[in-house]
Amino acid sequence: MSRAADALLLLSFGGPERPEDVMPFLENVTRGRGVPRERLEEVAEHYLHFGGVSPINRLNRDIIAAVEAELATAGIDLPVYFGNRNWAPMVEDTVAGMAADGVRSALVFPTSAWGGYSGCLQYHEDIARARAAFGDGAPDLIKLRQYFDHPLLIETFADAIRAAQQELPAERRDGARLVFTAHSIPVAADATGGPPFDGGRLYSRQVAEAARLCAAATGFTDYDLVWQSRSGPPQVPWLEPDIVYHLDDLSGKNIDAVIVCPVGFVSDHLEVIWDLDNEAKEKAAELGMAFARAATPGTDRRFAQLVVELIGEHLDGREQRYLGDVSGFGCTTNGRPCAEGCCALPARPR
Structure with missing residues (x-):
């Protein structure tokens, strides 16, 4: 198999794992948007209702373990890394760790199946920001395609x-x-x-x-x-x-x-x-x-198999499988958008 990547990065939204993380996490999520403090406190109560712990990081670690098992079954030797947009492990830190490990090129699997700004372009922005934070020598990061109709x-x-x-x-x-x-x-x-x-x-x-x-x-x-x-x-x-x-x-x-x-x-x-x-x-x-x-679907073995199929599309030219009639986009490198204007950020209403 022709290798075109040294690693896989699972890129996600992030979530607090302790009560004291909740407000800083929400401030990260809403940074630059001018969300009133009282609204953040209202949302914080949802997290505190569950002990201040979001299950998302645990679920993503479970997905990573399942993907690692499927990669081993498929004979694909790719280490899997985990990075988030809004809370630890932050993607900037993960990319720095990947570079320190000698990773030069990595595939990126986002935990969003969709197009649009939040579902796609914002992940490209995460990739570009993490590479810029590291600077020269940052690994190339290739975001895998949208998979909503796989x-x-x-x-x-x-x-x-x-x-x-x-x-x-x-x-x-x-x-x-x-x-x-x-x-x-x-x-x-x-x-x-x-x-x-x-x-x-x-x-x-x-x-x-x-x-x-x-x-x-x-x-x-x-x-x-x-x-x-x-x-x-x-x-x-x-x-x-x-x-x-x-x-x-x-x-x-x-x-x-x-x-x-x-x-x-x-x-x-x-x-x-x-x-x-x-x-x-x-x-x-x-x-x-x-x-x-x-x-x-995240806890189902077939979801991990889906991830490995997307990797196979990139590494060995496996044919894309999809069922629908609505267009999807990807793969792209280092934070470039998938297609001209496809996931553009609209002007914010005033």
Whole structure:
């Protein structure tokens, strides 16, 4: 096999692992955005509800262990490193450690399957910032492609939907409504998308395509796509409807059971646990609605196999596998965008 990389970097969002980390972490997440202190304190309560610990770092370490096992099975000798945007291990420190270990070129797997600014371009910015912080001699970093419609991802979500349906009372399973959720973003941010996308909407189109593929794989001909985890001032429009309000609407239509699939998330990190397993589940109980939430794919072996397939595409020219009809982008080196304007950062509303 022709080697074109010395290592793999798993690049993620990051999360606090102690109560005293929570506010500094949130300040990192919102740096430069002018978010009021009271809003940070409100979000901090979500973390403190769980002891000030986000599960995301632990889940990412579990993914890394699974990827290492799959790499060994595939006979690929690549050390795996871990770096974050917002909390330790910070990507700048990780890249410095990679350089010290003699890594000259590394593939980068982001824990986001999507295009758009937050889902893609911001990871390119992380790569560029980490290399700039190290300076001359920084390893080349090649971000792997978007994978929102990879067959293994869709297959894993489909099995999770089936398993969640079996958790519902037997008499309500057949009439249960399938509801997909993803992280909401400002409407203005979703409006970017570059030349291939008339009117933009790269992110929401990809999410809708993943939802369509998962529904088809599980035999659901009718389903809903809604959003969660919005933040920011109320005068700024975000993608809607929110999952909690949507449950009210479904109850008004005499729906008495829901299967919620967080198709926009790789792992059960804090926003999934808070917004779905707490707020949405409590709303469903208030409405007398049976509620089951599908698992995210990160802990499934097939997710690690997906990562290794993406590595194989780069190292030995393995053919790309995808199921959908909506474009995706990648691979690119050292923080360059995937395509002209595809994930541009929109002007911030004032």
